[in-house]
Amino acid sequence: MSWQIVRALIAKDFKLYFRNRFIALITVLGLVAYIAIYFVMPQTVDETLELAVYAPVLPPILEQAGSQGLELVLMESEEQLKEAVVGGEYLAGVVVPPDFMDKLMSGEKGQLDVYFGADTPEELQDSITVLLEELAYLQTGQMLSVRVSPEVLGRDMVGIQIPMRDRLLPMLAVIILMMEMLGLASLISSEVVGRTVQALLITPMTIRGLFAAKLIMGVSLAFVQVMLFMAVTGGLSQQPLIIILALLLGAIMVTGIGFLVASGSKEMTTVIAWGMPAMIILSVPAFGVLAPGTVSDWVKAVPSYYLVDAVYQAANFNAGWSDIWDNLLILLGFDIFLVWLGITVLGRKFR
Amino acid sequence: MSVRRVAILLGKDFKYGSRGFVFIMAIVAPLLISLVLNLVFGTFFSQTAKLGINDQGDSRLVDLVSASDSVQTRTYASTDDLKRAVEAGAVDMGVALPENFDEDVLSGNSIVLPAYVWGESLAKNRGILLATVNSAVRQLAGQEVPVHIETTTLGDAQSVPWSDRLLPLVLLYAVTIGGIMVPASLMVDEKQKRTLAALAITPATLGDILAAKGLMGVIMALVMSIVIMLLNQAFGVQPGLLMIVLGLGAVLAALFGLVLGLLVKDINTLFATIKAVGLLLYAPVIVYMFPGIPQWIGKIFPTYYIVQPVVEISQQGGAWPEVIFEVSILAGLIVLMFVLVTMATRRLKQQ
Numbered sequence: 053m054s055w056q057i058v059r060a061l062i063a064k065d066f067k068l069y070f071r072n073r074f075i076a077l078i079t080v081l082g083l084v085a086y087i088a089i090y091f092v093m094p095q096t097v098d099e100t101l102e103l104a105v106y107a108p109v110l111p112p113i114l115e116q117a118g119s120q121g122l123e124l125v126l127m128e129s130e131e132q133l134k135e136a137v138v139g140g141e142y143l144a145g146v147v148v149p150p151d152f153m154d155k156l157m158s159g160e161k162g163q164l165d166v167y168f169g170a171d172t173p174e175e176l177q178d179s180i181t182v183l184l185e186e187l188a189y190l191q192t193g194q195m196l197s198v199r200v201s202p203e204v205l206g207r208d209m210v211g212i213q214i215p216m217r218d219r220l221l222p223m224l225a226v227i228i229l230m231m232e233m234l235g236l237a238s239l240i241s242s243e244v245v246g247r248t249v250q251a252l253l254i255t256p257m258t259i260r261g262l263f264a265a266k267l268i269m270g271v272s273l274a275f276v277q278v279m280l281f282m283a284v285t286g287g288l289s290q291q292p293l294i295i296i297l298a299l300l301l302g303a304i305m306v307t308g309i310g311f312l313v314a315s316g317s318k319e320m321t322t323v324i325a326w327g328m329p330a331m332i333i334l335s336v337p338a339f340g341v342l343a344p345g346t347v348s349d350w351v352k353a354v355p356s357y358y359l360v361d362a363v364y365q366a367a368n369f370n371a372g373w374s375d376i377w378d379n380l381l382i383l384l385g386f387d388i389f390l391v392w393l394g395i396t397v398l399g400r401k402f403r
Numbered sequence: 404m405s406v407r408r409v410a411i412l413l414g415k416d417f418k419y420g421s422r423g424f425v426f427i428m429a430i431v432a433p434l435l436i437s438l439v440l441n442l443v444f445g446t447f448f449s450q451t452a453k454l455g456i457n458d459q460g461d462s463r464l465v466d467l468v469s470a471s472d473s474v475q476t477r478t479y480a481s482t483d484d485l486k487r488a489v490e491a492g493a494v495d496m497g498v499a500l501p502e503n504f505d506e507d508v509l510s511g512n513s514i515v516l517p518a519y520v521w522g523e524s525l526a527k528n529r530g531i532l533l534a535t536v537n538s539a540v541r542q543l544a545g546q547e548v549p550v551h552i553e554t555t556t557l558g559d560a561q562s563v564p565w566s567d568r569l570l571p572l573v574l575l576y577a578v579t580i581g582g583i584m585v586p587a588s589l590m591v592d593e594k595q596k597r598t599l600a601a602l603a604i605t606p607a608t609l610g611d612i613l614a615a616k617g618l619m620g621v622i623m624a625l626v627m628s629i630v631i632m633l634l635n636q637a638f639g640v641q642p643g644l645l646m647i648v649l650g651l652g653a654v655l656a657a658l659f660g661l662v663l664g665l666l667v668k669d670i671n672t673l674f675a676t677i678k679a680v681g682l683l684l685y686a687p688v689i690v691y692m693f694p695g696i697p698q699w700i701g702k703i704f705p706t707y708y709i710v711q712p713v714v715e716i717s718q719q720g721g722a723w724p725e726v727i728f729e730v731s732i733l734a735g736l737i738v739l740m741f742v743l744v745t746m747a748t749r750r751l752k753q754q
Contacts, residue, residue, distance in 0.1 A: 077679070085682045092689075092696065099526045121530025138557045162550045167557050175451045179473035179531040181552050186534040188550035189541060197507075198514045198540045200498070200533060205490045206522030213525065238671065324674065325428075344492025344523065345453075 057257050061265035062272075069239065069273070082231065083277055086224050090285045093217035099210070101180060104141070106133045107148035111156075113191040114148075120183050134167055143172045144180050156192050164188075207369065214368045216342075221287050221367060222360040223338030225278050225299065230334060232274035233306035233313065234327045240266060240314035240398070241323055249402050259402060263311075263395050270307035275300055291366035294373065298362040298380060304387040305355055309334075311394025315401050337361070355386035404610045412607065412615035416589055425580075425588040426623075433577035433627050437634055451475050452528035454535065455494035455519075457485040460502040467539040474535050486519055495524035496532045508543050567718055570635050571710045572688045577631050578709065579684055582624030582656025583663065584677065586616040590664025591673050609748060613661055620657030625650055632717065639717040648716065648726065651733050652709035658740035665747035687711070708733040 070076045100123040105114065107126070117124050125142065127133040133145040147165040155162040164184060168177050243249045252262060278299050282288050288295055309330055317323040337357035341364050351357050362379040365371035457479045458465050469476045477494055479485040485497040497519040501507075507514050518536075520529060541548075593599040593612070602612060628649045632638050639645060667673045687710050690701035701707045712729045715721035 081679055088682075092693075097525065101527045101530075119530070120534060121525070121527035134557060156549060161548075164550055164552050166552055166554045168554060170556050172556075175472050175474075177554065178471065179452070179527075179535075181554065182471070182473050182538050183530060183534045184552060185548055185550060186537055188548070189537075189546070192549045194541075194546055194549065196537060196540055196544070197511050198516050198537075200516045200518045200536060202496070202518045202520045202529075202533075204520045204522050205486065209523045210526050210529075213523065242671075344521075345488065345494065 054256065054258075054261060057255075058261045058265045058268070061252070061257065061262065062269050065239065065265065065269045069235070079235075079277070083228070083281060086228060086281055087284050090217050090220065090224060090281075093215070093220055095215050095217055097213035097215050099213060101144075101176070101183075102142050103180065104133045104136045104145040105148065106130050106145070107152075108150045109148070109153055111148060111153055111187075111191055113187050116190075117183075117187065120187065122183060137167045137169050140169055140171065142169070143176060144168045146184065153191075156188070162188065218368055219342050219364075221282075221285065222341055222363040223335065225281065225287075225302070225363060226334055226338050226356055226360060227331075228278045228281055229274045229299075229302050229306045230327075230331045232270070232277060232303075233310040233330070234323055235273065236266070236270040236307060236310040237313040237317060237323045237327060240311070241317040244314070244401060245318055253402065259399060262402070263399070266311070267304075267307055267391065270310055271300070271303045274306055275303035278303065287363075287367050290368075290370045291372065294366045294371075294376065294380075295363055298359055298366070298376075298383065301380065301383045301387055302356070302359040305359065305383065305390055306334075308387060308390030308392075308394040311391070311398045315394070315398040355383065355390065358383040358386070404608065404614060405606075408607050408611045409614045409618070412612060413618055416615060416619050425584050429577075429581040429585050429623050429627065432580060433573060433631055434634070436576055437573045437631055452496075452524075452531045452535075453477065453494040454532050455479055455485050455488050455497035457482050457497065457499045458504075459500060460504055462500045462504045464500060464504065464536075464539050464543055467542055468535060471535055471539070473531055489519040489521050492521050492523060494521065495528045496520050498536060505543060508540060509545075511544075567637075568692045570631075570637055570717070571691055571714055572685070573635070574628055574631050574713060575685060575688050575706060575710060577627035578624045578652050578656045579677075580623075581627045582620045582653050583660040584673075585623045586620035586657050586660035587664040587667065587673055588670065589616045589619065590661065591667055591670050595669055609752065613665075613744065613748065616664065617657045617661050620660045621650075621653045624653035624656050628653065632713075637717040640720055641716050641722055644723060644726070645713065645716045648709070648712045648730060648733070651730065651737065652713070655705070655709065655733065655737050655740055658737065658744055662740065662743050662747050665744070665751050705736050708736060 100118075100121055102123045102125065104127050105124045106129060107114070110126075114124060124146075127136065127145070130147050133147065136142050137145040145167040147167070149163060149165075152162045152164070166180065166184065168180075240249075249262070253259060279288075279296070282295065282299065313323060313326045313330060316326050333354060334356040337351050337354055337360040340351055340357075341360060358379040362371075362376045362383070365376055365379075451474060453475045454468060455477050456465055456468065465476070465478065468474065477488070479488060479497070482499045485499060488494050489497045499517050499519075501514070501516075504514070516536075518533075590599075590613075593602070599612070603609070629646070632645070632649070663673060663676060667676060683704055684706050686704045687701035687707035690696050690698060691710065691714065701711075708729045712721075712726035712733070715726050715729075719725075
């Protein structure tokens, strides 16, 4: 295998890819769009229920509301409270009458007027009602014989929750990688159909050299784009080396899958027909990060799980080598298998 | 233009075009996406706190908590299953109810109830779940609520559940694939296979060919959007008006598909174009999904004038006066797109 020939072939592939100015433009635009999606997503997590309170006499128990996940903001009048709720500043407003405490202390039933915004979801309205009732129980000193003893499983993230956009990061990275897989598969299939591959193979270019060139081209295209995305979105601010290695392994993985897709395709439409199911399957682990608990253990059979998990853990939890070496090792195993399988299947088509 | 020739060409497109990948995708993909989104995303971004219960006896607490709208309840067969679910984030908190729990509560025996809390659970969800469990235990113990809570909803806006927010996305996808991709790919296919040049020497005019392809797009987009609306039970109380809006949306999409089909040379460029303009097509839907984004942004994009009247009619019970402005702009866009089709046709004739 001559590296000079391989280099020439890579240069030719890149030229072909970017000679089409339109393709070059949309590659850049696509990347910009993913970055834009990231920055449009919420960057903070709303951990508490913000309520407006108007209370001429503030019940002492309300000072402990923070421990119930409530954040109370005192209003100067009932009108101000209603305006704030209608304006969407608060989910609800609670009006505590001046005689509220007197009634509770005398054993009478107190009354609270609660105003909800029309866009406050029903389940939250119920939740707020339940929380206020519980506070009233506590205020009257009605204790329970049952004591709930909470034990936090996993790292306690209260106060340091991960925003939706950072949960989305691994998913966008996988999508960027997969899109380049489609690009590579399309390029290879067009060469197969156009018989330029067969033409190349009667030159000093060996089949090994041909695959080396395609592998380098595919990995470079996917890796550079996903690295740019991660760099711009700040995804490399924690454990950059681990993330870079994981993304490199991810780029190799999608290149192997790209070979497989190309082997079953004749043109762009069949590339998409084969590529879309692959994309959907590889995206499933990322959905598991977005909505924890929605996917079961079988997701570990999907190669991208180890990429998504490594990137998510490193970027959001500062996980080190000792935490995710096994992910990287399994991903490397999948890479070797997929690239070998892709080369074997596609190689048969070349011959 | 001959109606008979258009009908023959349309019949030919249905007969041969329906075997194509894009045609199949136009039918299958919206149905699959609708199904998946309803199954997965319907509860994907739900903010309702989730409680897991392992009931080792036959406690009434399970029914009491399940009846509450403030939490989603799931039951688990063993404590180990419960802990695994909490660790995976499937539920925010899990409680294991011991045998004879109800009897112990009624007799006032002191009980420590083990509760497992997911580390990433939000503070407000923890508070809501704890209050809900306590509230159910108090009901079980027969404690009387010391407060009467009077609730009032302020303002006109209504909260939109995720299942409703996602409907425009699926609808627009059906319109895009059926209305834009089908006629565009049929035109490009005719150009690539040089059958367009062959047709030019028959009595069929370019107008006949375009009318047939355009009709195909209108039929596909209209049928699929009606199917999507039926599947989502979103036809509303003005089905006639909704059909008119869907019809106009289908016409706009089909005209855009013809413009693409006339200007684009090959199927690869067509897919690349759709990839590039995808964000523009779907932007109003993204804006609609996230009410936090200023809603005026959606009005910049043409597809807003398809989506908004449909949402108004199907989800908010809107009638003609509420949608006349958007429908008028939609009609204007159709005229504009028709002009573009005419210009693109002239350009093709000159070539």
